[in-house]
Amino acid sequence: MLKSKRFVAAALTAAMVMGTLAGCGSSTKGNADTGAAKTEGEKAETSGTAAGGSAAVGTKVEFWNDKFANSEKSDVDKIMSSITELSGIKVEQIAYPDTAAYQTAMQQSIRDKKAPGLFTWWSGPQLETLAKNDLLEDLSDLWDEVIVPNGVSKDLADAFTVDGKVYAVPYSVIYNTMVYNMDIFKQFNLEVPQTFDEFITVCQTLKDNGITPIALKNDSWAGFIWFQALIGAYEPQLYLDICNGTKDYTDPDVVKVMNIWKDMLDKGYFTMPMKIQDMDKSLAQGTVAMELEPNYEVGSLIKEYGMVAGENVGVFVLPSMNDHKKVIFYEVTPLCVAKASADKETAKEVLRSWFKKEHQTVLTEVANFVNTSEVQVDNKCIQDTLAFTSDSDNYQMILRYYENTPEEIRNVALDELMKFELGDAGVDEVLHTIQAKASEVFGK
Secondary structure (H helix, E strand, C coil): CCCCCCCCHHHHHCCCCCCCCCCCCCCCCCCCCCCCCCCCCCCCCCCCECCCCCECCCCEEEEEECCCCCCCHHHHHHHHHHHHHHHCCEEEEEECCCHHHHHHHHHHHCCCCCCCCEEECCCCHHHHHHHHCCCECCCHHHHHHHHHHHCCCHHHHHHHEECCEECCEEEEEEEEEEEEEHHHHHHCCCCCCCCHHHHHHHHHHHHHCCCEEEECECCCCCCHHHHHHHHHHHCHHHHHHHHHCCCCCCCHHHHHHHHHHHHHHHCCCECCCECHHHHHHHHHHCCEEEEEEECCHHHHHHHHHCCCECCCEEEECCCCCCCCCEEEEEEEEEEEEECCCCCHHHHHHHHHHHCCHHHHHHHHHHHCCCCCCCCCCCCHHHHHHHHHHHCCCCEEEEECHHHHCCHHHHHHHHHHHHHHHHCCCCHHHHHHHHHHHHHHHHCC
16 A cells, blocks of 8 residues: 655646656567657547446547657557457547657546546556546446456555556556576576575676676666666665665665675676667677666567577576565556546546456567456466565565656656766665655655
């Protein structure tokens, strides 16, 4: 459940949260119809209130998102055709080309009856802000009636729960794991590391043999990826404490972890930050051995470079430094219904079909994420990842940093952590800068 994180009052009463996207899009390229915000004259009246005052279900609903701008049009068509056929309602996707444009459009539309019936958003504080401002439809009943019965873990509802009500369903659940080139590991007789010391030994062995151990992403938001990974490997509770303000970023344990990261950087265990396409290419060609990325990235390695899951590309979870459960950081994209939308009843009717096995199978085939246990997958890496997530004795799932900390702190941290990765700022400077903003937000 989303907890109150001692946000300042203004943050909880803001009409919208503006932020930047953190890596939920596919790395595939194409020419999907991106659409644009429609004028009032152009938007179709698809549902509304019947003459007698009861809610009416229409025959068409808009689905706004920023997920399809770089996807193949044929893939997007498969997804839309699937849900349209199952629900009997035409789902028209409006994909915005960038996050800033998308969030601006939602800010301008969400209080109006012409707001989209369905739209994707971000979990954590950003979802909480919309819920606190009464801008989202309560979907709690749908969870009990159709979502959990169709194989979605009821635990995921916690990521969408505010004050006891569930305000979204999962558009996608993405798990971050170490993706590695199995051929490179075999070449140097390396085993999947079970302890953090073994992981460091793997990195050093690769470095000694001319292979850069780990690829880094150059997206402006991506500096938090290894920050959260190493804090979580050191002590999961420490990660949670800095996210909610219980502990400072300048805490001695955080400083200790940052110095571990600095040592890894200084020893050349990481590439300079690069585009995801170059990361995948380097891993496939064997100049880099590992990348810490969402599970869908294996699909790109298979599609673009002919790698075979379980044969020459595999996954594992970064080991613990202190003999606790390994942490799998996940991101879950909320699929919401705008409360003011005239199409909200139509949208909820669509959601009754969204988690049927047939539609979720299409989503898995096209986008390489798995939301429900009803979907059967042949991809060994996805099978292994799902096995990790269900092994609660040895693994724990924690919401990633991007959604798990207040936006004002996060935005400062993203800039500072990228400077750190690039060698443009030291440990003390970075942590004190982030903590200054945290103290302001948490009222310390």
